[in-house]
Amino acid sequence: MKWTANFLSFGLLAAFVSAAPVAERQLDLYELQISCPANKNVDGRFLSLKNNTLGVFDGDDVSPVQVYPVESDKEGCNELHTYPVGIVDHSIGLMGPPGLLDLVDMTNPRTVQPGEGTVAQWDTFRISDGKLSNDVDGQWLAFPSQGNSWTLKWSDGSAMITADSMIVNVMYKSAGEGRYNGD
Template structure:
């Protein structure tokens, strides 16, 4: 009977803990919209995620990717993490040779090893006046990738590229609120 007396306080504590509310953090969510007045077929479309690839796709194929911002360890920069929040961390990032980086979905970005000559950046985004840029000098370009799809890349202006690109801006558009059970 002595063991029952020692378990009783544990049972009472367990019932209080299980009845405690789950702490939720409110997240401001955004969608990434392309601005390209020179190309009406591209202008106003949203960046989506399809088969682990980020880009602009046929409207019926994919929903816009939703992201929330996190302050980067790099001064004046942000990280963009995808929503909903899962067990595995997904961030929007830039990957490739330094002069022409492709916008990608990165799983566990801190563990990415991009390979020889390539770089991986997920913590260098800057947000100003509703626009998304990178902390490096450059601009966004969109390249057609078949059908009505486009790949979005960041260039420093030194890359040799095909002539079928469009200069674009990437805008952050409010997508409401999300919840994250955090610590």
């Protein structure tokens, strides 16, 4: 009988704790915008997500991807996690063969195991003067896709590049505030 009383009091305590409000943390949100004055079809457009790839896409069903920065373990670098925050962690990252990496959405990036001959980076973004770059020297390139859509890649200059690509800058623009329950 004594253990029943202890168990019931524990149950009441657990119910009280679970009913307590969860502290919210404020997040500074950002959107990523293409700057390419030489091509008015791309200049000023915001990056969105389609089939795990980031780029600028046509259609009514696309909206700018929002990210919030988290300081990386690598000095001077950031991770860019996507918002809204869900049960599964999503971060933007760079993946592909060395030299030319696709900008993609990574699910649980800490657990991503790239295949042989493939690179996966998600904690190497640098933010400076309102621009997004990578810790590895290089540049952003936009490649044409279907219609008036473009996908983004990071090139370190060592890979063969097709003539239909163009150099762009990725601007880091404030998108307001978001909320995150946790910690």
